[in-house]
Amino acid sequence: MPIAVLARAEKGRVLILPLRGGVTLFEGHLRLQDTPKGPRPKKFLINKDGDERYLQPDDLVRLLRKAGAIYVARGDPSLEAKFLEFLDGYQIPHRKVSICHHCLSEKRSFTPLDGKAVRHKGGLICERCALEELQREADFRHLGRAAKVHMARLLLRRRDLDEVLGLLALDRLEADLTKFDEIPAEREENPMAVEALDLPPELKSFLLGRTKSLLPVQAKAIRMGLLEGKNLLVVSATATGKSLVGEMAGIKNFLEGRGKLLFLVPLVALANQKYDQLSLYRDLGARAAIRVGVSRIKLGKAKRMNQDLNSEIIVGTYEGIDQLLRTGRGLGRVGTVVIDEVHMLEEKERGHRLSGLIARLRFSYPAAQFIYLSATVGNPAALAAQLGSDLVDYQVRPVxxxxxxxxxxxxxxxxxxxxxxxxxxxxxxxxxxxxxxxxxxxxxxxxxxxxxxxxxxxxxxxxxxxxxxxxxxxxxxxxxxxxxxxxxxxxxxxxxxxxxxxxxxxxxxxxxxxxxxxxxxxxxxxxxxxxxxxxxxxxxxxxxxxxxxxxxxxxxxxxxxxxGAMEDVLPEYGEEEQLEEVLANAGVAKSREELVRLHRLTIGLDDLGSSLAALEEADLLRGISPTRIGRAASAHFLTPEEVVVIRKGLAEGKGALDIAVDLERFDDLYLKAAERISATLRMQVSSRALHGSVMDLLSSEDLTKLDPKLREELLSFAKDFTRCGCRDSPYCGCPERGASLKILELRAEGMSPSRIIQEFTDSYGIYAYTGDLINYLDAIVRRLEAIEEMARVLGKKETAAEARRLRVRVEG
Structure with a gap:
């Protein structure tokens, strides 16, 4: 195989690299001298495997004459000109090339630069070297494989290593560098005029006051039969106008005498917003009311909102409306049901309740028009079929x-x-x-x-x-x-x-x-x-x-x-969740046939027979009818497991507050000095006061390394909540239980939530968020209500009365 020679003029000498098969044979350094005949070799030093020696200048000339090709890379201009004159003087053919200087500096096979060269430090390097440099920086910054691939793709697209390294160092944050992709906006070519809609005159006039033409998803819903009473699943991006789809159907149905509008959302905050928006329809004779799990904790004046269920529009949370159905309270004649954020069916904790609510609404109001709204659904066609609706899928962003x-x-x-x-x-x-x-x-x-x-x-x-x-x-x-x-x-x-x-x-x-x-x-x-x-x-x-x-x-x-592709909305529930929904369905059904129909309507439920047998064994059903305990459990959203906790507590003679804490504990307590403790001890201590790392600290010698005030606070916490004598203390659950009881005792004494938090901060250096504490107190009120009713059913009158007294005191 012939030898190729790469030469490059550097400062004061010319680098000579003989290559065979891409392997460097040795590294040579040539010094030239001026003679009357032109530039000639003066010294030729070679280095092979660390062994340095000088060769005669004639040896260099023989090497160059035997070379199959001589490539001259751009280097020092004046010395390069002398080297070329030397080659021409000996009539040695050569070719000038642009090569990767990184490859050259590594003294390895040179890489000619072509259209794939990458910019770096004012020059050009080859792709391989650029990717290797990027890899080194990515390793230094601990990027994972997928992130490295992304950055490599960015480098090959931009072909500028400085830009990409600057992005990793946050020195270069230009939008065209950071942009991963763009989802373009699309516009509807044939807008639908509000004037042309088949709507009651008063509703049309109301809408014309807001807009002259409909947004694309609204127009598509109308073409799919919205105004003819069709049930629809509307899947469209946020802010594309889905809500008005439900409003148009609901107000039209009300004005035409088909019944009231139910508009259901997952959160109280959303319900409050929706109540304000739908209250605007009062000029059309449609009063709005709200039905949510309003906090029972008295904190002063609250905004007054209409809660009359005889109103023409009822805005509610899922649980707020479901509680009415579970307790047999009617909503009157319902013409339209709008369920917003229907993808919540997939949520682990609340999905089963939404599925059960939808089934109970479909069963109770079969003549109503159902409109389901969601911004994102992975399997919209399948979900629409399960909901008994047609699909309006508008996956176009307006912005x-x-x-x-x-x-x-x-x-x-x-x-x-x-x-x-x-x-x-x-x-x-x-x-x-x-x-x-x-x-x-x-x-x-x-x-x-x-x-x-x-x-x-x-x-x-x-x-x-x-x-x-x-x-x-x-x-x-x-x-x-x-x-x-x-x-x-x-x-x-x-x-x-x-x-x-x-x-x-x-x-x-x-x-x-x-x-x-x-x-x-x-x-x-x-x-x-x-x-x-x-x-x-x-x-x-x-x-x-x-x-x-x-x-x-x-x-x-x-x-x-x-x-990633959107996950399918395919709800799957555990046994406890299944039993809760079957029990709630049994409270609505009046025959086995109706219960079977309800079961089929409830997405995600398994075998009905096994659920009925389990509920009967738990004394929550007899046949298909809920027992008194079963009705109480369903009304208070209790799982069969929670019913067992209450019954066991009552049988053991526990007080109402103890049983309530068995059901619901407050663990959202935070260690105020967590970061200071971590820094002092040079170990990670969680900010969550009931975390294992904090429990470990309470029983360790590390406490002595903390300042006296902080040590005293932690010792007080340990004394009050961890000295229970349990074998697994402090990992037995007693600290959580003790802290919860302390909170409720302080509340029962008349302390406000903020004062309770201050008490914990002063005594233990521990704090909580006011909203979390209010939510906990509210949950305890509801637990006490459930305990009161269960105790009454089971003949525990004293415990029922105690639960009622405590509930009033916790409410404030």
Missing amino acids: ALERHLIFAEFREKRGLLRRLVREAASKTSSTGYRGQTIIFTNSRKNCNSLALAIPNSAAYHAGMQYDQRRKVEALFAEGKVDAVVTTAALAAGVDFPASQVIFDSLAMGIEWLSVHEFNQMLGRAGRPGYHDRGIVYLLPEPGKKYQGGKGEAEDEVALRLLR
Whole structure:
């Protein structure tokens, strides 16, 4: 195989690399001297495997004459000119080439540069070297395999290594670098005029006051039979106008004498918003009422809302309406049922109850028109068939959506968030709206921390009191805050018309988001009439993992979510959930045939016979009819397992408060000094006060390393809540139980939620969010109601009276 020679003029000498089969035989350095005949070799030093020696200049000339090809790479211009003159003087043929300097610096086979060269530090290098440099930087930043592949694709598309490395270092954040993809907007070519609709005159006049033509999904629903009473599943992106589809059908049916409109949503906050919106129809003779699980904890004046179930429009939460059905309370004549966020069927904790509610509504009001609404569904055709409806699938965004991906270390995120929020706020849309941002993070602590770190932003989470959240909603609607920082748990919550959505975290608690949840959340970026486009940023932390995250790192999860297909909505429930729904159905059915029909209507239920047998064995059913205990259990949303807890507690003579705590414990307590303790002890201590790491600390010698005040607080906590004598203490559940009882005792003494929190902070250095505590007290009130009724049924009159007295005191 012939030898090829690569030569390159460097500072003061010429590098000579003889190559055979792509392998460097040795490294040579030539020094030239000027002679009357032109440049000639002066010294020729070679290095082979660390052995250096000089060769005669004639040896170099013989090597060059024997070479099959001589390539001269661009180098020092003046020395290169002398070397070429030397070659020409000896009539040695050669060819000038552009090569990768990285390959050359590694003294390996040279790579000619072609159209695939990559820019780097003012020059060009080959793809292989550019990818290797990127790999080194990606390894340093702990990127996972999928993230490395994404960055490599970006490099090959951009062909600029400096840009891509700058992106990893957060030095270069241009939109064309960070953009992962864009979901374009599409416009309906043939809009449907409101004037042409077959609607009652008063409704048509009302709609004309809002718009002259319908949005595409509204027009499509009408073409699919909305105004002819067809049941429809409407799947369309956020802010495409789905709600008006349900409103048009509901108000039309009411005005034409078919009955009232039920509009059901998953959250109280959404119900409050919807109540305000639907109250506008009062001018058409349709009064709006609300039916939700309103907090029973008295905290002062609350907004007064109509709760008369004889109203023409009833807005409710799923549980609020289901409670009426479970207890046999009628809703009158119902003409339309609208169920918003129907994809909640997939939710683990509440999906079975929504499935049961839909079945009971379909059974109880068979003549009503059912409209189901969802922004994202993985199997819309199959779900529509299960719901007995036709599908209106409009997967077109009215506003273009850009999705951006930036890998960011934890220490870099806050500065990055401030920058992105500031940039969005500095821009104004063509309709005059300033950019605003929703930031999703995975915990309430992070919500508060980020809101403090980002100028003109506000936290928004379930741990806040209702009036605090309403204030944030109003500030955002008025454009007085640049950003709202919220948890993923509120993704289906209140309507914030944001131009930008940022994912500080891709987890909900300690579990990664599903593709469905992710798309629900990012769909909140960009609102028709407000913004020209929506912007979404994912800021995954390379290498970050969660205990419940199935071993994936966050950077890998980001790409899975961006590329993932929507999961199917195929509800599957555990045995307890199945039994709860069969029991609730039995309370509505009046015969076995009706119960079988209800069972078939309830998506996700298995064999009816085995469920009936289990419920009868638990003394909750006789045949197909609920026992008195069964009716009480169904009315209070108790599972059979919870019924056993109450019956056992009553049989053992436990007090009502003890039984209530057996059913519901408060564990949302946080250690105020967790970060300071972690730093002092150089170990990770959880901020959750009842976490195992905190329990370990309470019984360890490490307490002596803490300052006296902090040590005293923790010892007080240990004394009051962990000295139970249980074999597994403090991992026996007694600390959680003791803390819960202490809270309820303080409440029974007349303390307000905020005063209870202050008491825990002063005594133990532990705090809670007011909203969480109010929700817990409210849950205990409902548990005490259930205990009161069960005790009455079982003849435990004293315990029933005790439960009633405690309930009143906890309510305040």
